[in-house]
Amino acid sequence: MKDIRMKGFKKRTHFHKVFDVIKEHITRTSTESLSIDNCIFRVIAQDINSPSDIPPFNRSAVDGYALKAEDTYGTSQYNPSKLKIIGECSAGDPQHTIKKTEALRIMTGSIIPKGADACVMAEYCEEKDNFVLVHKPVAGGGNICIQGEDIKKGAHVFCKGTRITPYAAGILASIGHTKIKVYRKPKVAIIVTGDELVEKKPKQGQIIDSNTHTLNGLVRDCRAEITSKKRVKDNYNEIRTELLSSDADIIIISGATSCGKKDYVPLVVNECGRLLIHGVAMKPASPFGIGTIGKKTVFLLSGNPVAVCTAFDFFVRFALEAMQSITASEKTTVHGVLTKKIASAPGRTDIFRVKYHDGKIEPIRISGSGILSSMIRANAYLVVPENIDGYSEGTKVSVRLF
DSSP, X not given: OOOOTTTOOSOOBOHXXXXXXXXXXXXXXXXEEEEGXXXXXXXXXXXXXXXXXXXXXXXXXXXXXXXXXXXXXTOOSSSOEEEEEEEEEOTTOOOOBOOTTEEEEEOTTOBOOBTXXXXXXXXXXXXXXXXXXXXXXXXXXXXXXXXXXXXXXXXXXXXXXXXXXXXXXXXXXXXXXSEEEEEOOOEEEEEEEOTTEESSSOOTTOEEOOHHHHHHHHHHHTTOEEEEEEEEOSOHHXXXXXXXXXXXXXXXXXXXXXXXXXXXXXXXXXXXXEEEEEOBSEESOTTOEEEEETTEEEEEEOSSHHHHHHHIIIIIHHHHHHHTTOOSOSSOEEEEEESSOEEOOTTSEEEEEEEEETTEEEEOSSOOTTOTTHHHXXXXXXXXXXXXXXXXXXXXXXXXXX
């Protein structure tokens, strides 16, 4: 590798090629079995079929009376059906049996008695002595949740690579799973470099470190485990020590990655391991790089805050999802119409921050790579491929929400 400090990039990798390099060098994490409550937002490492019907029996969808539907035919407010009440059933009680002209007082979720084929809501009934007067007819199957109507026995419920939401956890519990095999969270180390960075109260020439906190949030959004967060000076040996000492699967290092005099990170990665990519034909985040040190993958991010966000959202997020066997991005793509023209430079992929609302896409006016506030004024990325020079006003385009 040539030292490009104070010389600049001679060539850059195409944007789409970066994903191929990531796929080639990223491996899935190992698996572990955890209780359902400890699996929320983890990724399932096995295909799951249901061993039973859900619900497991026909049950009442209302509080009211279980009966034979035919006993209510012709019923009206002025000509109610009169049925004998033979008992009561609450959720969890064993199954009863009814005969013609009989009814069972029943609560929501209770098992439907043998002989019944419908339930009528309590508000359409009136009890007198041991009888119920039904003032409204009900059709067969009315107000009954049928066995297996939610999930059939043997049905394929979840594919490997599915993120376990709270709703998914409820389904897993309902089909009898207590432990689930999931992919281990990728372990991530965050390193931010810069002589000018401080935590608070900056002096002249200093700035408050925002990238550590931005990356912390982005990594957590990918449901990865942060093993360490370090801020280091622009010092070759200090950077080298941090890179070598980390036991993370992924190291994200921000700053000192371009071609300035103190941009040591590419040199250190190349000395300690292998620098796979350095410089991408894109804007922002053109100094982006990827390397390996032993079994660790190192992502080299610019120190500019927006470049950090962009490189993470497109490249690091892709890697962390791949490690957890997620094959499709979890970020939503939507379509809309541009409200203003967007100009791009042919030969490079330009990524614009835009505001998507109600089918309209508005580019953010002030959007330099150091303007972090543009990330809260925008809510989506618009990618302009390298082979075109932009989009005219009124063009229908797709954007990725963030």
